[in-house]
Amino acid sequence: MGNLAAQHHGIIGPFLVGHFWSLAVEEQFYLLWPLVLWNCRSLTTALRLLVALFFISLGLKIAILIGHWNVPAYYLLPTHMESISAGAFIALANLRWPDFCQRAAKIVLPATLIGLVAAFVVLHGLPDQKLLPITVVFPLAGAGSAALILRAQDVASVWSKVMNWKALRFYGKISYGFYIYHYLLREVLKKYLFIPLHGLIHNRIFAGSIYFVLALAVCTGISAASFYFYESRFLKMKRYFESRPAR
Known part of the structure; x- marks a missing residue:
């Protein structure tokens, strides 16, 4: 399965x-x-x-x-x-x-x-x-x-x-992609963002805070692009489907 x-x-x-x-x-x-x-x-x-x-x-x-x-x-x-x-x-x-x-x-x-x-x-x-x-x-x-x-x-x-709130509505709109990409890219972001930052700053909390902001920005950008250029094309197809409640 x-x-x-x-x-x-x-x-x-x-x-x-x-x-x-x-x-x-x-x-x-x-x-x-x-x-x-x-x-x-x-x-x-x-x-x-x-x-x-x-x-x-x-x-x-x-x-x-x-x-x-x-x-x-x-x-x-x-x-x-x-x-x-x-x-x-x-x-x-x-x-x-x-x-x-x-x-x-x-x-x-x-x-x-x-x-x-x-x-x-x-x-x-x-x-x-x-x-x-x-x-x-x-x-x-x-x-x-x-x-x-x-x-x-x-x-x-x-x-x-x-x-x-506009921020919540925005993240709600891209939430499906955000869920997919934030975990999909976790090891990649850790390898190419967190580890170099930690090696440069030598402070796990400070490096982690910067990493969080950068990772959030990356995942937000990818998720937004996914929604507007990919997912929205499929969402337009929902007009062909009608939901009918049970009577």
Whole structure:
């Protein structure tokens, strides 16, 4: 499967490709969910299914991690459905019950933020592929992200004003490419930027700070070029596709 192949073959030449497993998970969802949604008899059925998937995913993750099969627990679609199902849920629920969704988001968003901060403090960070962080953080992050999207749609909310900052909107626009390139180029940037800087400055913190600014500039430039000259050509094709909610 593409998920595990990307993870096991984590480097091609100087480029890191291990993070492509997440793209495989997304594409698998994009292939399967429209077929499932098409066969749902009603919007309510689809919403109930998404809630079930949220908790099934969490239960599978717990069971697999208890069995010490960390790789399938982390890199496969069935155990990565919390955020995906939460996003699909609000996309459908907001069509019929926008006021209720906003009221729920007002409670869910601060609650999940508090939960994530508490988890970070108690667990001394959020290490990957550990049972407790994964089972706590993934559901919180999924629910919180969904709530943030809803609150950002309310033009009167503080969250909407923050999320409409020009800098955030810009990075949101190029975020797909930024995710791809920042990790893809990590070893290259380290070799040709950080190591020479550290050798020149002999201060890891100072060199690291300069490296961060330079690496950010490089990744931003490449991601912006990718969006405007490559990705945007495919985005124009979305007018040929129509999404129809379940009735």
